[in-house]
Amino acid sequence: MADQSAPQELAGIAPKLVDITNNVxxxxxxxxxxxxxRDRSLVTVSVLAALYRSEQLPYHLGxxxxxxxxxxxxxxxxxxxxxxAGWPNAMTAITQLKKIAxxxxx
Numbered sequence: 402m403a404d405q406s407a408p409q410e411l412a413g414i415a416p417k418l419v420d421i422t423n424n425v426x427x428x429x430x431x432x433x434x435x436x437x438x439r440d441r442s443l444v445t446v447s448v449l450a451a452l453y454r455s456e457q458l459p460y461h462l463g464x465x466x467x468x469x470x471x472x473x474x475x476x477x478x479x480x481x482x483x484x485x486a487g488w489p490n491a492m493t494a495i496t497q498l499k500k501i502a503x504x505x506x507x
Contacts, residue, residue: 405464438468447478450494451486458494462501472502
């Protein structure tokens with residue numbers, strides 16, 4: 402994830418947030434050896450879907466696909482969390498997964 406960064410257009414309004422995002426979240430937390438990028442993506446997508454963080458979810462679904470998770474695995478995780486995090490959260494997440502999967506396949 403080291404090549405990932407916060408949107409630079411936010412640096413003018415929140416330079417410290419962009420700095421922390423780039424240097425702590427992406428360059429440190431995502432690079433720690435305790436979990437693979439694939440596993441970190443599964444955790445991140447699950448939490449974002451469960452908490453209905455639909456603005457961040459599409460980006461992380463794409464990262465999850467890039468990190469080796471399949472559409473089927475993500476679909477299964479979202480189906481599973483429907484019973485713990487709520488049906489609307491899962492339906493929103495699965496709709497976003499379909500859109501991201503369609504974009505990745507073209």
